[in-house]
Amino acid sequence: MVLSTLQETKDYIALAASLGKEFAKTAVERDAKGGSPTAELNRLRESGLLKLLIPEEYGGFGQTWVTALKVVREIAKADGSLGQLLGYHYVNSVMPELNGTHEQKARFYSETTRNNWFWGDAVNPRDPKLVLTQDGNNFRLNGTKNFATGSTGSDIIVVTAARGYMENLPVAIVSKHREAVENLPVAIVPTHREGVVLNDDWDYIGQRQTDSGSVSFNNVLIHRDEILGNPDSKDAPSSFASLVTPAFQSVFVNFYLGIALGAFEEGKQYTLSATRPWIFSPAHTAAKDPYIIEQYGDLWVSLISTISHVDYVNSVFQSAWEKGEHLTATERGETAVTISTAKVLTTRVALDVTSKIFEVMGTRAAATKHRFDRFWRNVRTHTLHDPVAYKVHEVGDWVLNEQIPPFTIYT
Structure with missing residues (x-):
């Protein structure tokens, strides 16, 4: 079903069920193979479902979480990996609204709909050795996240990292340091930026096509406006x-x-x-x-x-x-x-x-x-x-x- 049909029917859950039946035909083979579900991610892009939660004023479909979560459920009936990938995309793609300024929200929402971006992440807080350090008016990312769901097939990765002043502390201390874990700066990083290395090392018994392998960041440039909100703030996040x-x-x-x-x-x-x-x-x-x-x-x-x-x-x-x-x-x-x-x-x-x-x-x-x-x-x-x-x-x-x-x- 193409985008124009989606706009006409607005039947997103039925569309997800239809895609699920399609994905189910290859689910056994893909589970055995592992790796990245490239063709299936492309079908999700073509369907328009990646834009489901983005408000209409930014080119999205302005649907509720109730609809989006039922869409995730439908896709997961056929393939748990694809259900996870789509669900993570939904959360990652609204991070600019949760943590960003109004300008960042407008920018990233508009670019997501215009470019049909798929969002992955590298936010595992139990990998505290990924460090964000100041570089003039911008920043640099160095280190590795051992789990980065949706990374391989993504256009954007949401990244959290310890601030530079935590860089020389032992891992055990950083892990217990609430500010380092819970008030981490959130960066929006293009997946294929120089220095981002996607490691094909996800080999678990289940969820075998979630692109959840490790990602290394080798002196990756992060522009100041790619840090959501105020990059210098160490305040706790709002309830929202x-x-x-x-x-x-x-x-x-x-x-x-x-x-x-x-x-x-x-x-x-x-x-x-x-x-x-x-x-x-x-x-x-x-x-x-x-x-x-x-x-x-x-x-x-x-x-x-x-x-x-x-x-x-x-x-x-x-x-x-x-x-x-x-x-x-x-x-x-x-x-x-x-x-x-x-x-x-x-x-x-x-x-x-x-x-x-x-x-x-x-x-x-x-x-x-x-x-x-x-x-x-x-x-x-x-x-x-x-x-x-x-x-x-x-x-x-x-x-x-x-x-x-x-x-x-x-x-």
């Missing part, structure tokens, strides 16, 4: 700016759910077409086996309940977003806790569904050629991003003690 973490967590929630729904749908089709009833079953087909029917019922109860909660949580995040700079710290904290409930739920349900689906498909479904295990591997890999036990603690501390979590890159 700190929505970056709930935004990422919302993306996680939706592509975990999408992966689980994708596994359920593929399992269902396999059960109907290939699964044989057990030798003691009273049924002649697997679809009529009472135990298989019961298991599908249990799985769907979990999924439909999760869909309902996630849809509610998406609306909570949208409400917080719409408050803009009027968002209070308490409102921000309550939003983060609400999203954490969905993070816990989708982590548990997705891991459960992607594992149990084998029980209703049978032994032959475990053949390598099907790669049905990719759903579990994808969820298992990314849910280690930040331990879900700490999300449970955040929720519990709020429920019991009315303690909202402090802003960090993970909370």
Whole structure:
């Protein structure tokens, strides 16, 4: 579907579902191969979905997070890697609004729509040795980020780095230094600028096409106006700016759910077409086996309940977003806790569904050629991003003690 058709229909979720069906045809092959999903990223560019969240005044489609997150979910049903890449793009592309000046917001939004930019990132706060130092009126970046999702296929990388005065401190000290971790300057860096080296070293069991390998920065020039906001400020971000973490967590929630729904749908089709009833079953087909029917019922109860909660949580995040700079710290904290409930739920349900689906498909479904295990591997890999036990603690501390979590890159 081309851009003109997209403008006519405005049916973004249906478009995402259509693209998902297309991506599903090559998902098994691409999971085995790994690497960068170049053709699929080009299809996302052609679709217009990269501009979904950007306001109409800057050439985008001005859609809500509710729509964008459902689009991520649809893409993830077919391919968790592509769901992650698109979701990260959405968060990264709004960083100028969260952290930048009005002029930076207008500039980067307009250039994104004009050039159809895809945004990646190199923001992992647990890599504190990437350092930003002053160079006249501009800056230089030196060091490495070990994880940089979406880097290879991107046009722009959002980068966070420790300030130069942290350069000579031991890593352990820098890691614990809140200012170095939570008040990091945010730079907007063209992916192919001189000195940026994309290292093809992402080789994990899941999310194998997320372009998440390391990126090295060798004396990379950063212009002063490429640092969002005031480059000299060490103030804590505003409540609105700190929505970056709930935004990422919302993306996680939706592509975990999408992966689980994708596994359920593929399992269902396999059960109907290939699964044989057990030798003691009273049924002649697997679809009529009472135990298989019961298991599908249990799985769907979990999924439909999760869909309902996630849809509610998406609306909570949208409400917080719409408050803009009027968002209070308490409102921000309550939003983060609400999203954490969905993070816990989708982590548990997705891991459960992607594992149990084998029980209703049978032994032959475990053949390598099907790669049905990719759903579990994808969820298992990314849910280690930040331990879900700490999300449970955040929720519990709020429920019991009315303690909202402090802003960090993970909370």
